[in-house]
Amino acid sequence: TFVAAGGEPGLTRLVDTFYLMMDTLPEAQVIRKMHPEDLTLSRQKLTYFLAGWMGGPRLYMQHFGSISIPKVHSHLTIDSEERDAWMLCMEKALDTLEYPESFKSYLLEQLFRPAEMIHQTSHSKHDEEPS
Incomplete structure (x- = not known):
């Protein structure tokens, strides 16, 4: 998948x-508001994550350490609207x-x-929180 995506240059694009x-x-x-104004680090992290996730070099691990996708996003409320907006982008x-x-x-x-x-992890977490 990494090669089919064009390697790191393809993923960067x-x-x-x-x-x-x-x-x-x-x-x-709705999801843009969840990101910092300057997207430089967000771009780098997503590119590096996708590289390893697609079977290429584990760039995220090399630069930032291990990652748990749900844990990294645990501070956010991700409902179907946010999930679908990400997928649309x-x-x-x-x-x-x-x-x-x-x-x-x-x-x-x-x-x-x-x-x-x-989405499921966020939904479960927020369902468990007291009102």
């Missing part, structure tokens, strides 16, 4: 386009890049799994 979508799509404003980013349709579909299907895991 994907992530840059993803964050461009987050900055411009009205549906994405990724879908629109993939649509602008020269990947085969089969790869785009495969990648979106695979990315939905961690997105849903974050």
Whole structure:
């Protein structure tokens, strides 16, 4: 998957386009507000995470240590709206890049799994909190 995505340069393009979508799509404003104004570190972390997640070098681990996707996002409330906004940004980013349709579909299907895991973990955590 890492090679099919174009290696680190391909992932950098994907992530840059993803964050461009987050900055411009009205549906994405709910998740844009969860990010810092300066997206430099967010871009780097997502690129590095995706590299290892796609079977390439474990850049995130090398630079930032181990990662638990749900734990990293545990301070946020991720409902279906936020999950879907993230997925929409990724879908629109993939649509602008020269990947085969089969790869785009495969990648979106695979990315939905961690997105849903974050949603479920967030939902469970917030359901357990006293009102």
